[in-house]
Structures are given as C-alpha cells and as structure tokens.
Amino acid sequence: MSSLAELLQPGQRIFVAGSSNEPAGLLQAMSQLDLPADLHFIQFPIGGYNNTDFTAWNNSARLTTFFMTPALRQADPDRLHFQPMHMRWVYDYLSSNIDVALLQVAYDRRGDLRLGPNADFAAAVLGSARIVIAELNRQLVAPAGCPRINPARIDYLFESERPLPELPAADIDNTARQIGAHVAALIQDGDCIQTGIGAIPAAILMQLTDKNDLGMHGGLIDDGGMALIRAGNINGSRKPMDRGLHVTGMALGSPALYEWLADEPSVLFRGADHTHEISAIRQLPNFVSVNSAVEIDLHGQVNSEVAGGRQISGTGGAVDFMRSARASAGGRSIVAMHATARGGSVSRIVRRVELVTALRTDIDYVVTEYGAARIKDLPHDARVDALIELAAPQFREALRGEA
Numbered sequence: 237m238s239s240l241a242e243l244l245q246p247g248q249r250i251f252v253a254g255s256s257n258e259p260a261g262l263l264q265a266m267s268q269l270d271l272p273a274d275l276h277f278i279q280f281p282i283g284g285y286n287n288t289d290f291t292a293w294n295n296s297a298r299l300t301t302f303f304m305t306p307a308l309r310q311a312d313p314d315r316l317h318f319q320p321m322h323m324r325w326v327y328d329y330l331s332s333n334i335d336v337a338l339l340q341v342a343y344d345r346r347g348d349l350r351l352g353p354n355a356d357f358a359a360a361v362l363g364s365a366r367i368v369i370a371e372l373n374r375q376l377v378a379p380a381g382c383p384r385i386n387p388a389r390i391d392y393l394f395e396s397e398r399p400l401p402e403l404p405a406a407d408i409d410n411t412a413r414q415i416g417a418h419v420a421a422l423i424q425d426g427d428c429i430q431t432g433i434g435a436i437p438a439a440i441l442m443q444l445t446d447k448n449d450l451g452m453h454g455g456l457i458d459d460g461g462m463a464l465i466r467a468g469n470i471n472g473s474r475k476p477m478d479r480g481l482h483v484t485g486m487a488l489g490s491p492a493l494y495e496w497l498a499d500e501p502s503v504l505f506r507g508a509d510h511t512h513e514i515s516a517i518r519q520l521p522n523f524v525s526v527n528s529a530v531e532i533d534l535h536g537q538v539n540s541e542v543a544g545g546r547q548i549s550g551t552g553g554a555v556d557f558m559r560s561a562r563a564s565a566g567g568r569s570i571v572a573m574h575a576t577a578r579g580g581s582v583s584r585i586v587r588r589v590e591l592v593t594a595l596r597t598d599i600d601y602v603v604t605e606y607g608a609a610r611i612k613d614l615p616h617d618a619r620v621d622a623l624i625e626l627a628a629p630q631f632r633e634a635l636r637g638e639a
Contacts, residue, residue, distance in 0.1 A: 240265070240392050243367050246272040248335040251361045252279040255486050256494075257354030258286050259340040259371035261396030267293055274298070278334070280326060280357065281305050282433075283549075285401055285488070291315040302326055303550035304541075323356070323455065323553035324512040330360040337365035341385055342378040345498060349385055350378035353400070353494060355505040356455065356485035358383065367391050375399055379487065379497035381504045403458060403488045406438035411574055414605040416440040419526060419572050422601060422608060423447060426474040427522045430454030430557055431461075433488065436572050440526060444469055451475040452482040453520055455511050455553050457503060459489040462496055465503070477519045478504065485511045512553045517560035523567040525557035529593075530573075531584045532602060534620045534639055536611050538571055538594035551593060558598045562612075568600055575604040575628040585627035587638040602626055 244250075253259060258281075267288075276298045277290040283305035290299040291312040298315045301308060302323075308316060321329060339361075340352040351358050352373065362368065362385070370390045374397040387393075408416075416439025423429060423444060428451030431437040441460030444450065450470040452461060464470040465482055472480045481504045487497055497503055510516050517523055530539045530548070541549045561567035571594075577584055585604075600612040602623065609622040624635045 240369065240394070241269050243336070243369065243392055244269075244272050244275065247274045247276070248272075249276045249278060249333060250336040250338060251330060251334050251357070251365065252277055252288075252338045253340060253354060253358070254280045254286050255282045255354045256285060256400050256488055257340045257352040257486070259338050259394070261373070261398055262338060262369065262371035262394045263288055265394060271297065276300065278330070281308075282488070283307070284403075301550075303552065304547045318547055318550075320551050322512075322551055322556050323508050324556045327357055327360045327508040327512075330357050330364065332364050334361055334364040336367045336369060337361045339368065339370045340373055340376075341370045341390070342373050342376040344378040344380055349387055350382040351385055351505070352376060353379050353382065353487035353497060353505070354485065355383050356508045356511070359507045360509070362389065370394070371396055373398060376494065377498035379494070379503065379505060380499060380501040381497070383505065399491065400494060402490055403433070406435040408435050408439045408442075411605045412436050412439040413443075415572050415574070415603055416443050418603045418605075418608045419570055420444055422568065422570060423450075423524055424522070425449055427451070427524045428453050428475055428520045430523070430525045432456060432527055433458065434528065436528060437526065440572070449474050451520065452484065453478070453511065453517065453523065454483070454525075454557070455485040455508070457482065457484040457487050457489075457493075459493050462489070462493050472502075475520060477516065483511060508553070512556040512560075514556070514560045514563050517557075518563035521565040521567070523561050523564035525561045525567075525569040526572055527554040527557060527570070528573050529571050529584070531586050531589050532571065532573070532599075532623065533586050533589040534623055534635065535588075535616070536596035536599040536619055536623070537589050537592045538599065539589035539591050540593040542591040545590070555594050555598060558594055558600065561600065569598075570601040570603055571599070572603040575606055575626065580628065583627050583631035583635070585623055585631065585635060587635065
C-alpha cells in the first residue's frame with residue numbers, strides 16, 4: 237500500500253463515493269495506514285450502507301456530510317460538518333476544489349470498465365479531482381447503463397472481491413399499504429414517477445401493477461422498480477426525453493437487482509445534474525414525485541430531516557423534485573407519510589415544524605393513511621382544514637385549537 241500512501245498528502249479534500257458505490261474494501265485498507273494530517277473527507281452517505289466515521293481515522297481528519305446517518309452520531313462534533321444542500325446543488329459544489337476521488341469500478345459483461353451502481357456525483361468529481369483512486373470489485377458486474385471510465389484516468393487501482401451490501405426488504409404494514417393505495421390512486425397511465433426508499437415507496441410500487449406506460453426518472457431504482465420494468469408497467473414509451481429509458485442516479489437493492497442491471501442497458505445511470513435538474517424534468521409531462529417527511533405543519537411547511545432537535549437525515553433531493561414537478565406539465569408532487577409516530581402517541585401533522593426543509597409554497601399533495609389532499613392551490617384557512625383531516629382523529633381537535 238506504499239504507492240497509495242504516497243498519493244495522500246496533508247490537507248487534501250477527498251471525495252468518497254456513497255450508497256452502493258462506496259469503495260468499502262479500499263476504505264478498510266486506508267484505515268490501516270498512517271494517514272497524513274488534516275485530510276478533509278466529503279461524502280453523501282446513506283444510513284445502513286455507509287458506516288464509516290472518518291473523524292475516527294486520526295485526530296485531525298474531518299468529514300463534510302450532506303446526510304446524517306446513525307454511524308455518524310459518535311463522530312467528533314468539532315470535526316464533523318453537516319452541509320445542508322439540495323442534491324442538485326451538491327453536484328455543482330463537488331465540481332470544484334476536490335483533490336482526490338475515491339470510487340468503486342467494475343467490468344461489465346463485455347469487459348469495459350464502468351462505475352459501480354451510483355453515478356450521482358461521479359462526473360462532477362472526475363472533472364475536478366487531480367487524483368483518482370478506485371476499488372476494482374471483481375465480484376460485481378457493472379450495470380450496462382453505468383458510465384464508462386477510462387482506465388488511464390485512475391492513478392491507483394485497489395482490487396477486491398466482495399458482495400455489495402443489500403437493501404433489506406421493507407417491512408410493509410397495513411398502514412403503509414393504505415398510504416400506498418392512496419398514492420397509487422393519484423398515479424395515472426403514462427405518468428413518469430420518482431420514489432425513494434422505505435416501506436411507503438415499496439407499498440406504492442407494489443400497487444402500480446394495473447398502470448400502463450409509466451416512465452421512471454429519479455435518483456433511485458430498487459427491486460420494486462425492477463419488478464415494474466420487467467412486468468412492462470414501466471416502459472418509458474410516453475417520455476419525450478429519454479424515451480424508452482429508465483433514468484436513475486443509483487441502484488439500491490438485492491443481489492438479484494444488481495445481476496439484472498448487468499444485462500439491462502435501458503436503465504441509464506446519470507448524474508444529479510440530470511436526475512435532479514428542473515430544466516430536464518420540466519421536459520417530462522406528468523412527472524409525479526413521491527417523497528416522505530418527518531412532519532408537516534398547518535402552513536404546509538415540510539420537515540424531512542430533524543427530529544427532537546437532532547439532524548437525522550439531510551436535505552436530499554425532495555425539494556429538487558417538488559419544484560421540478562411543479563414545472564412539469566400536469567406534474568404532481570406528493571409527500572406521503574404516516575400520520576403519527578412513536579406508536580401513535582405523536583402527531584406528524586403539527587402546528588409548526590421544527591425545521592423547514594420545503595417551503596409552504598413547495599407543497600402539493602399530502603397523503604397519510606387517512607386520505608389524500610391537494611394543498612397547492614388552497615388558501616391558508618382551507619389548507620389548515622385539509623391538513624387537519626389528514627391527521628389522526630385523536631389529534632384533530634387539539635390542532636383545530638392551535639390553528
């Protein structure tokens with residue numbers, strides 16, 4: 237590892253790929269090195285996938301993160317920097333001032349070298365970094381739709397053979413199914429959809445099997461999206477842009493998903509400057525964005541990232557998609573969430589959110605297990621009434637009093 241150590245210099249800004257493309261084997265090897273001082277790591281991690289606390293590597297290492305995960309709760313708070321930023325603008329942020337890029341790569345079926353199953357910020361970083369260090373995962377067959385990478389661009393290649401971490405199957409309870417059914421009723425044949433991770437997105441996707449000619453454009457594909465593509469429900473035939481293609485930034489799921497992607501060139505991996513870019517999405521009519529929230533207040537303000545005074549996630553791409561849906565002809569954005577938390581003891585429809593992720597002017601549809609309401613064009617008093625009706629019944633009277 238001496239040649240790797242020679243590439244690392246004090247004060248470097250080091251981007252680390254996240255989600256399913258984190259170079260975990262390379263990171264394990266680097267953690268054993270006597271690293272230079274004042275290294276500044278930058279990552280967009282996802283909880284359950286990316287569990288490295290870079291501040292623990294030595295007493296001067298720093299980390300800038302765009303998403304808080306459980307693994308970072310023990311990080312040194314003086315050297316952990318949370319950066320609130322919409323995902324589209326993270327791409328631009330990473331387009332300059334990066335010294336080193338740490339990525340995962342793999343060969344495809346034909347022997348071409350490609351990025352692993354995440355391309356959200358890769359082009360930005362590869363255009364900025366002076367040094368590229370890559371982990372070549374021999375166990376992974378690169379998705380056919382991932383960007384190629386020139387081997388000459390790589391300054392150091394670390395070889396491994398390891399499975400990608402799996403995204404556990406979501407635990408879909410009856411409440412999630414109810415929410416999923418309400419959302420599915422808002423999706424029509426020919427719509428182009430974007431969803432996230434978790435039980436509610438999974439419940440939505442499993443209830444779209446009666447829809448036809450759907451499109452896909454978003455930051456994520458998982459096993460639910462794969463199932464709809466294989467069944468023909470999602471075919472992209474009505475998309476005026478990327479027709480017949482299923483556009484995503486990353487893949488998160490089972491080994492079966494990664495195996496399928498190796499032979500499915502119609503799933504196109506693109507950067508956040510395309511997946512989250514309003515000027516691109518506005519070319520897609522009937523774009524439907526579905527995201528979650530921690531809480532929504534009676535003004536229609538959305539908190540997607542803070543609970544009990546603690547940053548539990550990040551700004552992410554929800555607002556990018558909400559605003560893009562508004563720009564799309566016939567577009568709709570949906571915030572779908574359980575009406576309560578903590579076993580039903582706390583309402584997630586509240587008088588005032590703890591922190592505003594999305595403005596009240598960003599809101600469109602809100603869905604809970606108690607129904608769906610389009611808030612976008614309602615005046616203040618009417619939206620208050622509509623939101624209270626989406627709250628759990630035991631909290632409605634108190635909310636009316638607070639309103």
